[in-house]
Amino acid sequence: xxxxxxxxxxxxxxxxxxxAILTWIIPGGEFDKETITVNNSKREVIIADSYHWVENKPQxxxxxxxxxxxxxxxxxxxxxxxxxxxxxxxxxxxxAIDAGIFTFLNMTSKLExxxxxRF
Numbered sequence: 306x307x308x309x310x311x312x313x314x315x316x317x318x319x320x321x322x323x324x325a326i327l328t329w330i331i332p333g334g335e336f337d338k339e340t341i342t343v344n345n346s347k348r349e350v351i352i353a354d355s356y357h358w359v360e361n362k363p364q365x366x367x368x369x370x371x372x373x374x375x376x377x378x379x380x381x382x383x384x385x386x387x388x389x390x391x392x393x394x395x396x397x398x399x400x401a402i403d404a405g406i407f408t409f410l411n412m413t414s415k416l417e418x419x420x421x422x423r424f
Contacts, residue, residue, distance in 0.1 A: 317372065318372070321372065322368060324364075325363075325364040325365070325367075325368045328362065328363045332358060332361060333361040334358050334359060335357070336355050336356050337355035337357075338350065338352065
């Protein structure tokens with residue numbers, strides 16, 4: 306019997322549940338940060354040896370909205386991935402690469418005796 310892999314969204318939801326359970330087990334902590342300017346660009350960097358414990362914030366019902374909040378917060382990246390994937394799909398469906406390779410092989414087949422361009 307072949308084991309069926311769960312759907313991608315189910316796997317992501319399992320990971321979210323696991324992370325929410327860990328918020329009840331692992332104590333909370335954070336580093337202090339400072340803002341520095343490098344080449345007229347401000348950045349936040351952590352201060353070495355500044356780790357300290359903070360109050361734990363265990364997650365409960367927030368796990369059901371985490372998936373949607375993640376989509377909203379990272380919409381730019383998701384749209385970019387869709388655009389790149391769509392571009393690859395268009396090139397693949399149009400078979401433009403295949404046609405280019407076929408044309409190249411036809412053009413260089415005449416030079417086969419010379420073995421100049423063809424491998």
